[in-house]
Amino acid sequence: MRALSRYGAPVAADPSPERTDMKTFARLAATLVCATALITPATAHAADLNDPRLKDIAMQLVSSAENSSLDWRAQFGYIEDIWDGRGYTAGIIGFCSGTGDMLDLVELYKKRKPGNVLEKYLPALRKVNGTPSHAGLDPNYTKDWKTAAKDSAFRAAQESERDRVYFNPAVKQAKSDGVRALGQFAYYDAIVMHGNGGDRLSFSSIRKRALGKAKPPSQGGNETTWLNAFLDARVWAMKQEPEHEDTSRVDTAQRVFLKNGNLDLKTPLRWKVYGDSYEIK
Structure with a gap:
């Protein structure tokens, strides 16, 4: 039996x-x-931008567009007015004197290291917030910014504010939408350029525009279809501002990765921004 x-x-x-x-x-x-x-x-194997190696790749990708260099750690002392209506643009993520994030950064620096070289500019930064003005900052602000950039406390403050204001909110929303490393980076790059406020060109408005065309994976949509819709909305937002009309950071970078099906941002990566070629092996 x-x-x-x-x-x-x-x-x-x-x-x-x-x-x-x-x-x-x-x-x-x-x-x-x-x-x-x-x-x-x-x-278990979904790519996540919180992975230190992928996060470093994300920083290099942003730096290629913001600073024409993959060496993002060399940008702590960067500062100039790029005449985009946002005053001075500076640091590893393009903190601006006219948009509030530079003010928040210098206030954090004061909290962590009272008496630092930038503290005396806080009254002026409060006054120029929301404007392109340099009033109270010139002629020595740029020189003092570069001096501060040699201080490890200021560099750490820049990374803290980058994560709090830009990186963490982008990755959190992307993971909520069910997208992997490429989508997380696309969200991050959009927040870096457009901010996360409530105006029609902000990240949240870009995402809302994309929702009119497709659904994210978390809502049953296809990841590639959703990211194409998001990038379409991003390009539309960029073209609304003359200083952002060059959309190569999307067209010849993020869109290239997407067309190649590289949703996990696997290396090697090859892309172009503003006509310049880059590679991460």
């Missing part, structure tokens, strides 16, 4: 309880391995 296992498969009768238990355990273990193999690719 042949017995049936718990899975319905016939097994030879074995008078030894110990051997039967061992066979049952082996079958259970094999079943568990098979089930895990089916689940793992869809969950």
Whole structure:
């Protein structure tokens, strides 16, 4: 007489309880391995921009567009007025004297290191916030900014504010929408350029515009279709401002990765921004 296992498969009768238990355990273990193999690719290995290596790649990608260099750590002392109506643009993420994020950064620096070289400019930064004015900042602000950039406390403050204002909100929203590393970067780059306020060209408005064309994966949509819709909305927003009418940071960078199906931002990466070629091996 042949017995049936718990899975319905016939097994030879074995008078030894110990051997039967061992066979049952082996079958259970094999079943568990098979089930895990089916689940793992869809969950455990999804690329996440919080991974230190991928985060560094994201910083290099942004720096290629903001500073024409992959060396983002060399940008702590960068400062100039690029005449985009936002006053001085500076640091590793383009903090602006006219948009409030530079003011927040210098206030954090004061909190962490009272008496620093930039603290005396806080009254002027409060007055010029929301304007392109340099009143109260010239002629020595740029020189003092570069001096501050040599201070590890100021560099750490820049990274803290970058993460708080731009990186963390972008990655959080992207993960909520169910997109992987490329989508997380696309969100981050959009927040860096457009901010996350409530105006019609902000990141939230760009995402809302994309929702009119497609659904993110978290709502049952296709990831590639959704990211194409998001990038379309991003390009539209960029073209509304003359200083951002060159959309190559999307067209010949992010869109290239998307067309290649590189949703996990796997290296090597090759792209162009403003006609310049870059590569991360």
